Amino acid sequence: MQDKILEVASLIRQSNYAVALTGAGISTESGIPDFRGPDGLWKKYDPFKVASIEAFMADPAGYWKRALERKLSTDAEPNKGHRALAELEKIGRLKVVITQNVDGLHQKAGCKDVIELHGTVRTAHCLECGKRYPREEVVGWVEKGELPPRCKECGGIMKSDTVLFGESLPTDAISSAMEEARKCDVMFVLGSSLVVYPAASLPDIAIQNGAKIAILNMEATEKDWIAEVVLHGKIGEILPKIVEEVKRKPR
Numbered sequence: 001m002q003d004k005i006l007e008v009a010s011l012i013r014q015s016n017y018a019v020a021l022t023g024a025g026i027s028t029e030s031g032i033p034d035f036r037g038p039d040g041l042w043k044k045y046d047p048f049k050v051a052s053i054e055a056f057m058a059d060p061a062g063y064w065k066r067a068l069e070r071k072l073s074t075d076a077e078p079n080k081g082h083r084a085l086a087e088l089e090k091i092g093r094l095k096v097v098i099t100q101n102v103d104g105l106h107q108k109a110g111c112k113d114v115i116e117l118h119g120t121v122r123t124a125h126c127l128e129c130g131k132r133y134p135r136e137e138v139v140g141w142v143e144k145g146e147l148p149p150r151c152k153e154c155g156g157i158m159k160s161d162t163v164l165f166g167e168s169l170p171t172d173a174i175s176s177a178m179e180e181a182r183k184c185d186v187m188f189v190l191g192s193s194l195v196v197y198p199a200a201s202l203p204d205i206a207i208q209n210g211a212k213i214a215i216l217n218m219e220a221t222e223k224d225w226i227a228e229v230v231l232h233g234k235i236g237e238i239l240p241k242i243v244e245e246v247k248r249k250p251r
Helices: 002-014 053-058 060-069 080-090 105-109 135-143 171-183 199-208 235-248
Strands: 018-022 096-099 114-116 119-126 132-134 158-162 186-190 212-217 229-232
Touching (some): 002 186, 002 229, 002 235, 018 080, 018 171, 080 105, 080 235, 096 171, 114 171, 119 135, 135 158, 186 199
Parallel strands (some): 186 212, 212 229
16 A cells, blocks of 8 residues: 555656546545445435435425435535645645535635536525525524525525536536646546546546546546556545655655
């Protein structure tokens, strides 16, 4: 493992444009369950019954009740993995974080340049007038028994700014992520199973444009074979060691 840590650190030090692609696995150490792991949410729930736009429109009250039960809120805190990425950005060795996550923990940790492919849990909007509210405020209405929560301006139903199955991803985020994949010379994939597209296509785009790929995940991914280095283990334990090696030696 130490040899691989040194190898990834060397890749980052030698790069001119390193980007990170993160998935749910980077946030499990903050107490947020992943989706496809052994204890993932989709082992307990059918995603098309609880996390699709059709399911939401059919039963918005049920959606918000389940969201409250899963405690998918904004009270989680960044872990050592998030903070290590923020440190890489601070020292100028990481250009941007592209994330499949909606939890906002990269920003909480201090990352400034974050592309959110699947939206954000931090806000919610009215389906009628479009007015946005902090999600914590909307969750407060739900906790007081307002199901479904409704806009205080027009009475429309509120929806979290997370992208549900059946909804289109934000086109500006997808375009930006693909452009970053084309520009980077190193892509570090952290905590993603690399099975959800279009995010899973980003390493392919990067490698087609000459970049090198490093993957850090608890389990093997379908893209391991294209990676220069693959590490298996906890991101919060391994990534800080990589960052320390990057800082310890000059380019």
